[in-house]
Amino acid sequence: MKQILLIVLSIIALGCTNPHTFILNDMEANKYFITETINQAFKKDQIDKSPLIVINGVLFEYNKTQDTILLPLKKSDIISLDFLNKNSSRIIYNEKENDGAVIITTKIKNE
Numbered sequence: 500m501k502q503i504l505l506i507v508l509s510i511i512a513l514g515c516t517n518p519h520t521f522i523l524n525d526m527e528a529n530k531y532f533i534t535e536t537i538n539q540a541f542k543k544d545q546i547d548k549s550p551l552i553v554i555n556g557v558l559f560e561y562n563k564t565q566d567t568i569l570l571p572l573k574k575s576d577i578i579s580l581d582f583l584n585k586n587s588s589r590i591i592y593n594e595k596e597n598d599g600a601v602i603i604t605t606k607i608k609n610e
Contacts, residue, residue, distance in 0.1 A: 519549060520567045521601075529574035536580055537601060545582045547598030554603045558592065572605060579604045 521533045540546050552559040554572070561568045581602040583591065588600035 519563075519565070521552070522567060522569050523572050523574055524569060525573040525575075532574045532577075533570065533572075533580065533601075533603075540582045540599075540601075545584060545599060546601065547585065550582075550598045551588055551592055551594060551600040552603065553592070553600055555605055555607070570603075572603070576605045577603060578606060 520531075521537055522530050523533055525532075537546070537550070541548070549563040552561065552568075552570070554570075559570070579602075581604075583600040583602065585597065585599050588594065588597055592600065
């Protein structure tokens with residue numbers, strides 16, 4: 500009986516996991532700006548645990564098995580943050596296995 504209870508609790512815990520933590524390369528006060536917004540979209544069922552990250556139209560490759568993802572952005576660089584659900588992101592980005600997409604538009608720096 501204890502083994503069955505342990506298995507059920509493990510399945511529930513795995514099924515209720517939160518999305519990854521996306522951290523900006525910014526000062527401490529702004530590091531979690533995107534994570535808060537992504538968690539809200541996750542709770543509203545706009546995206547799932549491991550969404551595609553698209554920065555200025557380019558897919559950002561990250562290890563989906565890691566819990567913390569460092570994005571090479573600062574809060575001041577971000578102009579907008581939008582979300583695509585699974586079906587829309589699959590059509591647009593032709594990715595068969597994804598959990599929606601986070602579309603980040605940033606200021607383009609002149610070099």
